[in-house]
Amino acid sequence: MTGENEAPAQIEWLTLAEVADATGETPGRVRRMLDDRQLVGSTRAGGFRVPAAFLVDGAPLGSLRGTLFVLHDIGFTDDEAIDWLFAPEDSIGIAPLEALRAGRKSEVRRVARTLA
Template identity: 35%
Template sequence: MTEPVPVAPAGWLTLPEVAERLDVSISKVHQMIRERELIAVRQDGIRRVPAELVANSTVRKHLPGVLNLLYDAGYDDDAALRWLYLADATLPGTPAEALGGDRAREVKRRAQALGF
């Protein structure tokens, strides 16, 4: 059996772009990251957020819960991002993609199982 391969996010947003899309202040975006409502990683020294995790003018509904479960299971930001973007034929797609559809609860269940 082959190991799942991480898929790159479709696009990236800088924190000011996230603030604009969510119509909040940049300090609110920083707070959302601190409070695990949103994930950001450094790329070339700039913190960025995967674009598909910010749907329209909101954060994906189940993302904060999934992030908290991953962090509670010992994942750091990079590991959580890698998990969110691992190709999974049973979803189909990636957990990040599934958060936008009817498989979001399954993603949350799988993240919860990582803690055991």
């Protein structure tokens, strides 16, 4: 796991302007996506940034929102949620984000609930 203020090295980060460009949305709409937990970001990467892997085909990964709600409901901070999503998870066999991108949201959320 990374240090409290250290961003995981393997993550490609996007600024809000880059997220807006990638999604074709306005910066205001991107902020609304963050407020609605469709996306989550961190300031650890030098200014507020969002992991690029949270976008698929120019939109937020659909299964991310519900998973973020589960993680936040059990007490994870945004940084902790990002770290968990990118870290290999033995019970899943891959990083939770990879499993979400492969359509395995129920399995990821079931494992997340056991972390409480």
